[in-house]
Amino acid sequence: MRRSRAAAKRDTRNIALATFMLTAVAAIVAAAGYFYFNRSPGLDKRMCPAGGPLGQVVLLVDKTDPLSFTQKNAFTNFLDGLVVRGIPPGYLLTVFALGGDYKETATPLFDLCNPGTGAGASELTSNRAHLKKHFDEQFRKPMLQLADELQTTQSARYSPIFEMLQMTAINGFRKENVNGPHRLIIVSDMLHNTPEYSMYRGTLDFESFHSSNYGRKISTDLGGADVELQYLLTSPQLQTRRQLKFWEDYFAASGGRIVAVRPLEG
Known part of the structure; x- marks a missing residue:
């Protein structure tokens, strides 16, 4: 039909x-x-987790002396490696520059969280290509663009490392008050030089320094931070085991501890 x-x-x-x-x-x-x-998902305007950063890495770069050609290349590679592999997702990266006048460099040049690259994430629950692009454009690229600003072409008269470490503690760790691991990375020859105290002359006895009026004035609290030194070997005759012992004692008295010492080539 x-x-x-x-x-x-x-x-x-x-x-x-x-x-x-x-x-x-x-x-x-x-x-x-x-x-x-x-x-x-869940990121604030600094790309940090909504509940706050999971940890903090403070980078202090000494720009009181020009870098050699080799040091420039090593420094650029160091920065890229730090951004790509050294900052866990969700950690806050805070960057300071050490200049001849610490008052002019007392605030961070960079203060953002690593949003993550999506590496290891499932494509069922995330868009890895989008996350990688976001990481490259919003975190890695802006940080690497600071490379020139973290260098100088002329030597400064002074190198106020102690004062700058106070600023990193005050405007870095304590300002953020991150509830998580703290790490301080310093790229420097670690040769403090001011009228009050200079490592280019005089003693490297920490106890005498620490008990002096100036030593008490520049004391600070790093809140248990792990410290990594990226040594710029500008004056090897002064950058001895004795100098390193001075800094080991200094950081111990400041509530931190040196966990790594790595010479930067050049």
């Missing part, structure tokens, strides 16, 4: 309606998926 024309038209309309509904549902799912996978 042949079906009527009305029944055939009705079937055609039903098929068209079903096709339209399936297309609409697919479009809604695709749009929802796009916004879900491409959002930055």
Whole structure:
């Protein structure tokens, strides 16, 4: 028994309606998926987790003397390695420059969290390509653009390392009050030089220094931070084991501890 024309038209309309509904549902799912996978979940304006940074790394770069050609290359590679591999996702990276006048460099040049690259994340719950692009454009690129600003072409008269360490403690660790691991990385020859005290002359006895009026004035609290020294070997005759012992004692008295010492080539 042949079906009527009305029944055939009705079937055609039903098929068209079903096709339209399936297309609409697919479009809604695709749009929802796009916004879900491409959002930055739970990050604040500094790309930190909504609950606060998971830890903090403070980088202090000494720019009181020009870098040699070799040091410039080593420094650039160090910065890139630090950004890509040295800052865990969710950690805050705070960067200071040490100039001849510490009052001019007392605030951070960079203060952002690593948003993560998506490495190891499941494609079912995240868009790894989007996360990698976000990391490169919003975290890695701005940090590497600071490389020139963290260097100088002329030597400064003074190198106030103690005063700058106070600023990193005050405007870095204590200002943020991050509830997590703290790490301080210093790129410097560690040769403090001011009218009050100079490592280019006089004694390197920490106890005598620490008990002096100046030593008490520049004392600070690093709150248990692990300290990594990236040594710029500008004056090897002065950068001896005795000098390193001075800094070991200084950081111990300041609530920190040296966990690594690495010469920067050049």
